[in-house]
Amino acid sequence: MPVRGPPTFNSTRAGVVSASGGGTTNFLRADGSWAAAGGGAGGDAPTVTYARQSASFSTTSTTPSDVSGMSASLTSGHLYHFRFRFAAKGEVSSVALQWTLTHPTVSDGLIAYNGRSPTSAANGASSEFQVHNGSGTTSPTSTTDQPSMGGSDDRWYYYEIDGVILPSANGTLQLQGSIETVTGGRTVYINYGFLELFDFGT
Numbered sequence: 742m743p744v745r746g747p748p749t750f751n752s753t754r755a756g757v758v759s760a761s762g763g764g765t766t767n768f769l770r771a772d773g774s775w776a777a778a779g780g781g782a783g784g785d786a787p788t789v790t791y792a793r794q795s796a797s798f799s800t801t802s803t804t805p806s807d808v809s810g811m812s813a814s815l816t817s818g819h820l821y822h823f824r825f826r827f828a829a830k831g832e833v834s835s836v837a838l839q840w841t842l843t844h845p846t847v848s849d850g851l852i853a854y855n856g857r858s859p860t861s862a863a864n865g866a867s868s869e870f871q872v873h874n875g876s877g878t879t880s881p882t883s884t885t886d887q888p889s890m891g892g893s894d895d896r897w898y899y900y901e902i903d904g905v906i907l908p909s910a911n912g913t914l915q916l917q918g919s920i921e922t923v924t925g926g927r928t929v930y931i932n933y934g935f936l937e938l939f940d941f942g943t
Contacts, residue, residue: 749773787822787939794827794934798918801928805841805917808931812915813938815845815908820941823854825902825916827934837921838929840900845912854904897932914938 747757751773759775761767767775795810808827815821829838844852906914918931 785942787941790936790938790940792936792938794932798931799928800919803839803919803922805839805843805919808916808918808934811934811936812913813936815906815912815914816940817845817908817911818943819908820943821906821908821914822939822941823902823904823906823914824937825900825934826936827900827916827931828897829900829918829929829931830897831920831929832927838900838931839919839921840902840931841917841919842902843913843915843917844906845908845910845914847906847908851905851907853906854902 748754749757749759758769759773761769761775767777770776790813792810792813794808798808800806811825811827813823825842829840831838842854902916916934916936918929920927920929
């Protein structure tokens, strides 16, 4: 009577696994065959960089100046998604924060972002806005796009900027701050800021 060996493993039966053939690229499939691993959907994961505001920012000037630590280096031809988040306040309600983004020259006019900023001293009052800018190096600075900070009680308000950029030259993405109009030497402040930058490569 012939002696039979154990059955071979497959999709419906437990058993012995067939020889792999060696190497390091093939994996055992559920149907019992050996094959290279399939590629995942969605492409490579982005490289993520985090930055935190390194010093408190204050100004009484209408000329924009850099907020320390709120910047990141960009590489030409790479697609980036960025998120700035920070708190800001003014001494009186008539003092408005004016924020600006500086960035390298962009490809095909691709610099676009959404943002949220406060519009009054009322709890939760905020303004949503969109900016599309492909010709200059700074974002628009009109009060339509960047509303005044409300309140005379020295409270902090939340700001958020979320966008994409495709630079055509190496350079730096930088958050700057200033006041909208000079009001008796009054000061605006930016603090508690951080930046997330997602680099999706070329």
